[in-house]
Amino acid sequence: MTNNYTVAELDSIGINCHLIGTPEEYHTAIPLNHNFKVITYNIRSINKNFDSFIVTLHRLKTSFDVIVFTECWLDENTVVPHLPSYTYYFTKKKINQNSGVIEYVRETLGVCVSEPELQDANCLQLTLDKGITILGVYRPPSFLNFSNFFSSLDQVLKSISNRNTRLILLGDINIDLLLSTSTQDLVYQCLTSEHGLFPAITKPTRGNRCLDHIFVNTTQGTTGVVCSSDVTDHYIAILGMATTKNPETNCNRNVLTRDVEAIKKELLHEDWAALLDNVDINQARNKRKRSEDLSNEIVEMRKEMAQMLTLMKSVDSNQKQFMERITVDMTSIKEKMSDIKSTISAITTEQVAMNSDIITLRNKENILQKSIDKMQLKVEKLTSAGSQPADIPEPVSTNKEDRNAADKLEVIKNNKILMSGTYKHDEIGKVYQRQKRPTKVCFNSTDAAKTKSPTQMLRFRSVYMNK
Incomplete structure (x- = not known):
């Protein structure tokens, strides 16, 4: 067709x-x-x-x-x-x-x-x-x-x-x-x-x-x-x-089979020359009828084969829908499994990155700890050597009587100015400590107590240090 x-x-x-x-x-x-x-x-x-x-x-x-x-x-x-x-x-x-x-x-x-x-x-x-x-x-x-x-x-x-x-x-x-x-x-x-x-x-x-x-x-x-x-x-x-194949149906049928190859061989071995040369009409007709019968058998065989193919292609619609539904479900399951694998892979990658960050933070922590230890050693050395922090000037006394009595003090030793300013008389000993003089100053508190005024006290200390 x-x-x-x-x-x-x-x-x-x-x-x-x-x-x-x-x-x-x-x-x-x-x-x-x-x-x-x-x-x-x-x-x-x-x-x-x-x-x-x-x-x-x-x-x-x-x-x-x-x-x-x-x-x-x-x-x-x-x-x-x-x-x-x-x-x-x-x-x-x-x-x-x-x-x-x-x-x-x-x-x-x-x-x-x-x-x-x-x-x-x-x-x-x-x-x-x-x-x-x-x-x-x-x-x-x-x-x-x-x-x-x-x-x-x-x-x-x-x-x-x-x-x-x-x-x-x-x-x-x-x-x-x-x-x-x-x-x-x-x-x-x-x-x-x-x-x-x-x-x-x-x-x-x-x-x-x-x-x-x-x-x-x-x-x-x-x-x-x-x-x-x-x-x-x-x-x-x-x-x-779409690659889903139609489901197969097992059917028991009685099928008439013919050996096509045997028919071909029989036709090849047919004495066609005798048929053509024979002048007897009846004999020729019989042989021709036999040939026609063979041809008809071949035609019938082809029809039966076509019917068999048609039956094989016919599939029950319910079974077909059932198989298609199963195929769709299996495809969905496979896609979900693939998504799960991808998620696990992403989590593993993030975990590796977190481990790397933790190692980096630990290294920084060790470096900071070493710096703290070094600073602590320096502080201990300074403390043991008796070093003092930077001096902060003592505030000027607000007592009016002491402020008027205390004049500018200039003590010169080795041609250097040691101190200048007005201070409270009972803080004179601290002035020398703030100047960080190498010479130790010894001050007799008993003698200082005998002084009756800041001026007398300054004179006494100047004489005492020049001895």
Whole structure:
């Protein structure tokens, strides 16, 4: 039976693509039953922009199965960053300073990795145990000869198209899908169409051009998303795909089987020459009838095989809904477990930082304690040596009688002025201590008591010190 499609019907066959302005809008664009999610991004140097992209990735609030980076600027000295819960793989071939593809795969997925030979481009192939093959490609725009790239890409796609697998071709190809005016744009789209690939990204990914592509060989249960990003001048391209298989139903049926190979062998060994050369109409008719019977058996066998395939594809709707609900619940549980692991990793990182701060504070505490000990030793030395703190002048007596009696005192010893000012007469002994004279002054309190006036006392002390 032949399906005749109109041009409008052919144009309607495709994959929905949504353009979102912020990462927080992602969940409004991807249906919940799309349990397999792939993201690709032109990161413009993995070491420079990886941390900024991880911030955007957390804002998407979803767990991707595969993350593909293009234009990674890989060389022999590049250290690929680690991403928790993922295993990374990268290309070894270097085309120019911008080249390189890195793919992060969730640790729970089984994967086989290879690097196909693609002319004028980097290519990394992932074959997942889910029956999905992913080709991550980066083609620099500096290569203007497209024929080598198209020829090698055709060979790689042919080697995969023969397999019973879902094929995803993605990456920064630097070919515009929106303005297909050049010959190379049309050749590229014809090449992907020949291999049964449909574009999932049909919105601009850089400026007003669609340079970052995602192609997939199925349109059922598939959605494309383009998310704006300020990390580089490219947007993020995302593919959501439903991979849940229909549940199998065990049925007991009586099936009539025929050995097709035996029928073919019998037809090959048939004496057709005798049939054609025989002039007996009856004999020829009998042999022809036998041949027609064999042909009819083949037709009936094909009908029965078609009926068997129809029965095998029919599934009880209740069982199908039950299995889909279980699949959604399992996906939710896996995402929660992933969030718990991420939280534990963050707590561990904070604990390490706190331990480092505690060690730093303890070191500062030891330094301060040593300084305190040194200062205490200095104080003890000063105390033992009898050193005194800086002298504070004694206040002038407010007693009017003493203030009038005490004149300026000038005691000269060794041609130096020792003291000048008006002080209370019973504080004269302290004046010499404040001047820190090396000569010890002995003052007889008995003689001082005999003095009757401050003037007599000053004369007595001057004579006493000159002895």
